[in-house]
Amino acid sequence: MDVISVDEYNAKFNEPYGEIANSTGEETAIKIYKMFNGRNIKFPRRLYSDFYIYEYVKLLIKEKGYDLKNSRDYSKIVNHIISDFNYCEQTARKKLKEMMVNKGFINDSSIYKREDT
Secondary structure, three states: OOOOOHHHHHHHOOOOHHHHHHHHOHHHHHHHHHHHOOOOOOOOOOOOOHHHHHHHHHHHHHHHOOOOOOHHHHHHHHHHHHHHHOOOHHHHHHHHHHHHHHOOEOOOOOOEOOOOO
16 A cells, blocks of 8 residues: 555545554454544543542552552552653642542552442
């Protein structure tokens, strides 16, 4: 297959299919068209779900032996959330606090405890 320039993709496809074809290939653009043609799709700003981040933090605590009562460890977890999920510090701290409250994180050998209500 011949190499097609960005302008040729933009001339061949309507937006956003031209951008998709340019960045991932014409076949991907066609697959996306067939899956979603005519629909308006809103993509969230965040790629990963809260559940995935929760599981990630849970694993991080287990593997690294972090203690959430220790301010240094707490900050390290916040920094992981910032760097790995592209959150600002305020949002990362808020997410971690929500996890601690809503998911029942505790600081013992079981890593977390979820209380059944």
